[in-house]
Amino acid sequence: MLELTQRVGPVETSEIHDHLTLPFELRMRGRLRAKTDTGYDVGLFLDRGQVLREGAFLQAETGEIVRIRAADEPVVTARIEPGLGLARLCYHLGNRHVSLAIGSDETATDGKTDWVRFPPDHVLEELAERLGATLEHHRAPFDPEPGAYAQAGQGEHSHSHGHSHSHSQSHSHSHSHGHGNDHTHSH
Structure with a gap:
């Protein structure tokens, strides 16, 4: 089995070893076992979270290049x-x-x-x-738009967007009231 472990940039046509045609649902997965267009067993061992776009190139640990096609x-x-x-x-x-x-x-x-x-x-x-x-x-x-928040390296246009959902809210209220008895409230 050919282990595809790395995404690579555009390569010369002569460098392409095989093609892997997958539907969109499977191109969203980082781990996958499949057969190339010529029937060769391959395993994908990629970082999760990046969709394989039509025309993307993957490289095996042994150097072979496989081009992705949208089914x-x-x-x-x-x-x-x-x-x-x-x-x-x-x-x-x-x-x-x-x-x-x-x-x-x-x-x-x-x-x-x-x-x-x-x-x-x-x-x-x-x-x-x-x-x-x-x-x-x-x-x-079916090769949908990657969206505004797609991770870098997807498609022709790479965009990166960092975003935090951590919120820190600190409220301090001090009230002093004079009623004949002196007291303070702190919330």
């Missing part, structure tokens, strides 16, 4: 007019915290050149149609 899987592609229509659709779908792939098809003849792709979900599909999208249920690669 065709059931998806809904919502086609919509560019500009405000696309912005509204992305806003409303994104507001439901669903993973979305966003793209454009310049060959569309109906003017709906932009598209948003997501896993099948009747509620999201109804929303997309109400916003003016035309839906297509089919199988296609």
Whole structure:
């Protein structure tokens, strides 16, 4: 079994040993046993928390390079007019915290050149149609946007965001009241 342990940057086509085609659900895992496109057994031993993007490269401890491919899987592609229509659709779908792939098809003849792709979900599909999208249920690669808070090293655009949820609240109140008897309250 080939043990894939390291993510590497772009490599020459001649350096690619094999391809590993996985659906999105499996590309989110850091530990995985699978077969390459040519049937070779591989094991992924990667840091958790980073999605394997379409076109990513992994290197084995023995030096072989494997390129990741996004598998065709059931998806809904919502086609919509560019500009405000696309912005509204992305806003409303994104507001439901669903993973979305966003793209454009310049060959569309109906003017709906932009598209948003997501896993099948009747509620999201109804929303997309109400916003003016035309839906297509089919199988296609699903490689959603990594999101604003994605870890560095994902996709073409790497962003890092540090964020703490530790809150320190200290309140001090001292009140002095004169009522004939002198006393102090501290909270």
